[in-house]
Amino acid sequence: MRRFYLIGFLILLCFDTFTQVGFxxxxxxxxxxGFDWAxxxxxxxxxxxxxxxxxxxxxxxxxxxxxxHAPVGPVHAASHLEVVTTSVASVLLLGEKxxxxxxxxxxxxxxxxxxxxxxxxxxxxxISSA
Numbered sequence: 001m002r003r004f005y006l007i008g009f010l011i012l013l014c015f016d017t018f019t020q021v022g023f024x025x026x027x028x029x030x031x032x033x034g035f036d037w038a039x040x041x042x043x044x045x046x047x048x049x050x051x052x053x054x055x056x057x058x059x060x061x062x063x064x065x066x067x068x069h070a071p072v073g074p075v076h077a078a079s080h081l082e083v084v085t086t087s088v089a090s091v092l093l094l095g096e097k098x099x100x101x102x103x104x105x106x107x108x109x110x111x112x113x114x115x116x117x118x119x120x121x122x123x124x125x126x127i128s129s130a
Contacts, residue, residue, distance in 0.1 A: 019055030078117075
């Protein structure tokens with residue numbers, strides 16, 4: 001069952017990261033946001049916006065599947081790891097820079113998820129499925 005959780009969390013992170021990076025690239029390609037018809041037209045033809053929307057569908061299905069089988073705490077916490085993975089992907093793919101405080105924040109997020117994952121009960125310890 002742990003392999004299922006690990007694979008599920010990795011798939012969730014991949015979809016989440018892809019979605020956020022897709023929106024970033026889409027935002028770059030449709031800039032500046034003018035909130036006018038020309039900007040809306042740029043949004044409608046930007047392929048990365050559609051990729052990001054498809055990514056959200058993948059996130060939704062993966063998240064619901066994990067919630068059905070895993071404890072809520074770690075699933076919810078793992079869904080927030082996308083902040084860290086998106087930051088790393090943005091550095092690698094988009095040339096963005098991270099400050100030391102952002103790196104510290106990312107480390108704290110990872111530590112918090114690990115604490116929740118280690119401290120959460122399993123089904124054998126009292127969680128029953130409906």
